[in-house]
Amino acid sequence: MIRRVVIALIVTAFPFPLHARERTRQEQIASLFALIDRADEMVVYSEGFKREFVVYRSAKRADFESLKHAITLKRKGGPFLCACVDGPEIALLKNKKEIASVWNHEGTAIGSSVWKGDWGADDADRWLSWFDARGMTSARAFFKLVHAESRKAEADEQRWLRAMPLGLKPLWPNALKQYNPPTNFPDLKPLNAVLVKQFPDTNERIRALMAWFGSGAGPWSGFPGYEEIAAKLLTQHPTTQLIGAVENRKLSEEELEGAARILASWTPAQGPAVPAELRTVVPAGLRKILLDHCLKSSDQDKVERAKKAFAF
Secondary structure (H helix, E strand, O other), X not given: OOOOOEOOOOOOOOOOOHHHHHHHHHHHHHHHHHHHHHOOEEEEEOOOOOOOOEEEEEOOHHHHHHHHHHOOEOOOOOXXXXXXXXXXXXXXXXXXXXXXXXXXXXXXXXXXXXOOEEEEEOOHHHXXXXXXXXXXXXXXXXXXHHHHHHHHHHXXXXXXXXXXOHHHHHHHHHHHHHOEOOOEOOOHHHHHHHHHHHOOOHHHHXXXXXXXXXXXXXXOOOOOXXXXXXXXXXXXXXXXXXXXXXXXXXXXXXXXXXXXXXXXXXXXXXXXXOHHHHHHOOOHHHHHHHHHHHHOOOOHHHHHHHHHHHOO
């Protein structure tokens, strides 16, 4: 599998007018193709950061011609800069001296020393097929993984939006604009105002927030940042109030998840800061219900956190 270390993400679209961008694209491709024609050897590395492993080497002209055929660039696709470790990376050599390089950026873009960064691939399948045909199938495997993660993230966000208390939905876009951790969080006052209007009863309001908080992507650690806004709204309430809202009630799966998640967090509400201390705060019956819920999960991190917080 391609190693991918994200140091930072800086995307810069260079402000060329459209006609100038098109000329630049054509000129860049022509420049790269001229260097490919000059090259007499290619060395392909598993990734471009350290170039530790050579995964393919060739001096066949057919490989060079196929490489040119595989490279297509979108008219509005770049160039852009991404401080990521990409791969495979193709070094083009002439008389054992490197004259240019071309690399794969997650299957969706093509990087090159010629255009100083990455450029969106107009035909990603054609680009990845060049690697497939030479046994470097990890490039496509990583492309599929990234797209699967993207589809899951979209589904997670849609589920989150559906579970959101109705009154918050008009305010959500602005809340997201204000959210820039670790220093900037949305102003909770307008959010609280609509919540109080929609749920005048405090316990009902807490359960609605718990159901929302329990409809996230799944992990309790490494979750989408926007889920923290629901946590902030919940942790305005003392821990005893959170417990009172769910104790001795039949809860939905989402309410159970949200209750377990907020009460087992490392910094829950205005109460105990260490999960183990919850054993002296959360009633035994509720601890058992929350623990049983969490033990059904295949997420080992969640299970371990729940055990620390709720186990007897």
